[in-house]
Amino acid sequence: MSSNGRSDATHVRGVCRDRLAAFMQSERAAYACVRPRSAKLHAQGPNGYYAGAPMHWMLDWPTPFPMVIATAKEARLTDIDGITLADFCLGDTGSMFGHSPEPVVRAIERQLRQGLTYMLPTEEALQVGSLLAERFSLPHWQVATTASDANRFALRVARAVTGRSKVLVMHGCYHGAVDETYVALEQGRAVNRAGLIGQTIDLTTDTKIVEFNDVDALTYALADCDVACVITEPVLTNCGMVLPAPGYHDALRRLTRATGTLLLIDETHTISTGPGGYTRAHQLQPDLFVLGKPIAGGIPASVWGFTSDVAARWDQIRRHKAEGHSGLGTTLSANALAMAAMYAVLTEVMTDEAYAHMESLAERLATGLSAVISQHQAPWHVVRVGARIEFVCAPGPLKNGSEALRAHAPELEQAIHLGLLNRGCLVAPFHNMMLTCPRTTTHQVDALIAAFSNVTEQLIA
Ligand SMILES: Cc1ncc(COP(=O)(O)O)c(C=O)c1O
Structure with a gap:
């Protein structure tokens, strides 16, 4: 590991570049191998959309091709290949209270005919x-x-x-x-x-x-x-x-x-x-x-x-x-x-009880991720605002926008995101953001901590 966590010719934030490239290659293959239906739709080529998707951000994931989603409920997302992920991205906050919360479903059903x-x-x-x-x-x-x-x-x-x-x-x-x-x-x-x-x-x-x-x-x-x-x-x-x-x-x-x-x-x-x-x-x-x-x-x-x-x-x-x-x-x-x-x-x-649940699981997640980082002596840190957590692949805390922008290590972050996804956990693609929602479970949080630990271990020998 480079001692100060900076990136250089051989390392990126504590991770050897060769190891990172090999990891990314095997994770891309693992992703593609279990998603024949999404792959087939992607391989069919132009579908009428400019660049192939209804909105360009849908292509901003670190995956070889986008997952096509079949259904989402609470803090779970299932793609058309039948793979279910614990969703910590939650539509980059749009579904922060879980996918299709029951009171919202009831309200929409009522309004649909009015x-x-x-x-x-x-x-x-x-x-x-x-x-x-x-x-x-x-x-x-x-x-x-x-x-x-x-x-x-x-x-x-x-x-x-x-x-x-x-x-x-x-x-x-x-x-x-x-x-x-x-x-x-x-x-x-x-x-x-x-x-x-x-x-x-x-x-x-x-x-x-x-x-x-x-x-x-x-x-x-x-x-x-x-x-x-x-x-x-x-x-x-x-x-x-x-x-x-x-x-x-x-x-x-x-x-x-x-x-x-x-x-x-x-x-x-x-x-x-x-x-x-x-x-x-x-x-x-x-x-x-x-x-x-x-x-x-x-x-x-x-x-x-x-x-x-x-x-x-x-x-x-x-x-x-x-x-x-x-x-x-x-x-x-x-x-x-x-x-x-x-x-x-x-x-x-948006009740006090919902937030109490989100907060307590977010704290559990932040503590667990921080422990993994300490255990591997990675030059990274974790930051949290209520139910919103991020791991940053640089030392912290960050003082301002310049420091935050410099802290990014896109190739490393993409490898971690894909590694987590292949281990059943979806985090936001833009930075290393995770949200807990009122329906996130302790089991999902512990699964994400375990996945993060496994990915970190493979990246930092
Ligand atoms: C702080 C903040 N304000 C506004 C927006 C814009 O939201 P929207 O894309 O839904 O218009 C975003 C989107 O990420 C945001 O992070």
Whole structure:
């Protein structure tokens, strides 16, 4: 093993490159060998989809070809070859409360014969507003279809009510398909992210960027009082998990308030923390709040909330604005089906008991993975936010987005993911993320720890 865990010509984060290549080759063969039906569909070639799948992320798995899924229930996923996996990816959070939770199934079945979308509220839809206000301590809410949409709309309102054009993001952030957030920090300067397709506008004109946890940089960036809104996750989760340093959120709130800047907390992933998200657990006080993905149990829906102050300022604007499109909303937002599912999630699924179960299994998983890492003296670490756990193939804890991005070792991570999958456990393909859901079992958690131990042992002799 290379002593400091860095990658070099012969090793990647403690693992010999030759051993890694051999492992990957045998795992790819093992994957393909037991999946003749998925392989056959894949081998049939072009199926009408550009690049072969309905959505490009479906091809982002470390497998020789994608599994074709037959069914999923609770924390299990079964493919058309009859192989069942313990699902710790859970649709990258969309199914964070398990696949097809019973209350959501009942709500959808009920709604199916009562109309799916009519651009008018149901009684249940009206009650959802109060449930959100109560749960997340913000008085005003709107519904959108994805977290990307909710972030876009919230930023638009933030700009309107402050009369400022700029937003500020954290390096390494992800908030969905939201143009203004696709900026990176390179040698202290904001740059458009390199991978963007079809980008014509220089995003750095209206987006400032700092490192998460860097209070001095934040102070400097907000000093001109030209930023409408800081948009951030309370914990960075999309570049590897970065926890806030003690006092960071207090400083963020103090500085945003002092400079008339609104604060948008995006809880789409950190809702893993507890029934009121990281915001409630840590008493944050955002002006705007966004939550998507699991809020309707896997039916596309998102919500965004805001304070009375933002609402009052928005009222003023609406009173004086010209007729015509506001740039907010999409036709299927808040459709009756999504609202029925959301009502079920808020009243029967996102319960204290569900979170207690998720938390205790997540703790068991994190402890087990950490023990395996220690036992093998691997230069890796584990980080957890409630029911969301990640192993990072680099020493930790990570301080900011730059450290988190540098911590990635894609070829090693892909080998581990595939090794876990072949041992019956699915983790998220993008980074090393695992979620426990209200239906995850102790047996599944122990199976994942055993699989991780076996894979680590084979990689680190
Ligand atoms: C923090 C955060 N916000 C927003 C989004 C966008 O969600 P969606 O793709 O459902 O629009 C994501 C997606 O991963 C996310 O991680």
